[in-house]
Amino acid sequence: MKQHQTTLTLGILCVIFSVAILCCKKDATPEQPRLIRYILYTKQDFSAEHDTIRFRIYMATKAKTLFDSGIVPMTISAVPDQQHQLVFEKKVPFGYEKEKLKVGFIYDIDNVGESWYLDSCLVGEATKTVEYSFK
Structure with missing residues (x-):
C-alpha cells in the first residue's frame, strides 16, 4: 500500500509539475506588422500635360506580388x-515579416508606356517610406 501511495504521489507531482511548466511558458511574441508608407507628388509644373497617367502601389517579395493596387487614373x-501629396499606408501581410520587399510605384502614361519607381524594404525595417517626386 505504501508503494502504491508513493507511486500515486509521484504521478500527481509529475502532473502538477508539467502543468506548471506549461502555464509558465511564455508565448512567443508575435511579429510586429511592418508598415509601408507611400508618398506621391511632383515638384514640376505639368499644367500643360493632359495625357492620362495610372499609378499603382506595389509591394512584392522576390517570388510573389503581395500588393498591386491602382490609384484613380x-x-x-x-x-x-x-503640399497636397497623396499618402497611402499598407501593412505587410502576415507571414512576410521577415522578407526583403520591393516596394514603390508603377505607372503607365497613355501612348507613352510603363515606368516605375521602386525601392527595397529590408528585413528588420518596421516602417518604410517610399517617397516619389514624379518627374
Missing part, C-alpha cells in the same frame, strides 16, 4: 504638388 497635370 488622372491627367498628368492633376498629379499633386508636395
Whole structure:
C-alpha cells in the first residue's frame, strides 16, 4: 500500500509539475506588422500635360506580388504638388515579416508606356517610406 501511495504521489507531482511548466511558458511574441508608407507628388509644373497617367502601389517579395493596387487614373497635370501629396499606408501581410520587399510605384502614361519607381524594404525595417517626386 505504501508503494502504491508513493507511486500515486509521484504521478500527481509529475502532473502538477508539467502543468506548471506549461502555464509558465511564455508565448512567443508575435511579429510586429511592418508598415509601408507611400508618398506621391511632383515638384514640376505639368499644367500643360493632359495625357492620362495610372499609378499603382506595389509591394512584392522576390517570388510573389503581395500588393498591386491602382490609384484613380488622372491627367498628368492633376498629379499633386508636395503640399497636397497623396499618402497611402499598407501593412505587410502576415507571414512576410521577415522578407526583403520591393516596394514603390508603377505607372503607365497613355501612348507613352510603363515606368516605375521602386525601392527595397529590408528585413528588420518596421516602417518604410517610399517617397516619389514624379518627374
